[in-house]
Amino acid sequence: MEIRSRWRQDNYENIRTEMQPGDVIAFSGTSVISTVIKLVTSSHVSHVGIIVPPDYLEDDDAGDGIVVAEATESGIGPHSLSTRWNDNTVENLWWLPLRADLRTRLEENWENFRQYLSDYNRAPYDYLQGAMLGLMLLEPTLDSVNSNLYERIRQFIENILNHESGADRQEHERSILRSLRSMLRQSLNDVDNDSILTGLLHLLLEDDTTENLSRRLDNEEDFEHFFCSEFVTGALRSGGVTPNINPSEITPIELCRFNIYEDNYTQFKRAEATRIRGFNCVDISRWEG
Incomplete structure (x- = not known):
């Protein structure tokens, strides 16, 4: 069945209260590493993070209360999404809301999800x-x-x-x-x-x-170092959202294409209006890498 996704643009302030743990944030950056990733994946998406509970931010500086966990060059860690929105190396941001039935599954596996976040906090980035x-x-x-x-x-x-x-x-x-x-x-x-x-x-x-x-x-599963999409896919897998796939094989754009989201997704920071090509159209149950 073809999934017809609807892309829209909105301001961060208008949508931030709708964001929930498990939602994915897709980034398009301007750094050299971001440029390389976009080049080799032929996409606008260079990075992904996942919305997590505010208490995951250890220094209590959760900004407006929306916290994104991500694997960056400095390692895995939480950041206030408002801080990332203001980062001048980030030119585009998209909010990809988790599908309702999968959000229920995440809630059923909540302790596993939180344990994963705790276990791999501060793990190094996998260049x-x-x-x-x-x-x-x-x-x-x-x-x-x-x-x-x-x-x-x-x-x-x-x-x-x-x-x-x-x-x-x-x-x-x-x-x-x-x-x-x-x-x-x-x-x-x-x-x-x-x-x-x-x-x-x-x-x-x-x-x-x-x-x-x-x-x-060989892209075998290895949770001692993390690439951004590897970390997010592992988090979703720990929460029962994705099947038992190898997170080490997933690129940022592939994660955006899995059919695990609601039909609507929102670009809330934009250097230019940009849709994510192939969003939400790949049947993850049949994905073989």
Whole structure:
């Protein structure tokens, strides 16, 4: 059955009292990392968070009482949504209300949901997860230029892991990094923006590359580091909203496309009027990644 979603625009002050825990907030940002994520997922959405109870904000500074939990570069944590609305690196925000029957299910699993939020508060951000998700999505586009880009990057990281430590390792890293930069420039030659390339390399290389790397390269479930959509999908799964899918395989735009929301969704911050393409149209029960 086709789901006909209705997009609207409104002011934050008009809708904030309608927001409830479990609702998803979708972001479009202007940072380098946000630009990379939008590029590789071919969407306007670069980030997602989830509305949580106000007491999740430990410093009691819940602003207007609407709190969003999210995995950002500084790690997992709660923020006042009004603060995020005023963030000048956020150009668009959408409110995606959870479907009524699934909200009931969340309420039935409320303690599991809260325990998940407590267990993973302050967990680190997964730069590598974001980079590898992006590269996997880019792979078909890059095939005509460099068909083994993904494997080359895997080999690059594995070589770093397996190489001796000290000065030899540092020189080895620099040598492979120079080769990788050249390869990426060739592969992304239609993108005339060095900051995007720099951001992609930052996502790949800034994270530590020694802990649980093989699982993370394969997007196996790993709750020691979190990508934004991985954290939110895990929260929804803990509350019984989503089936037993692997949160590590979900991108921000994919989470927005699952049919777990009410038909109406609202853009409440806008650099320009923008709909989320494919919103609420993917049957999550049949999703296989």
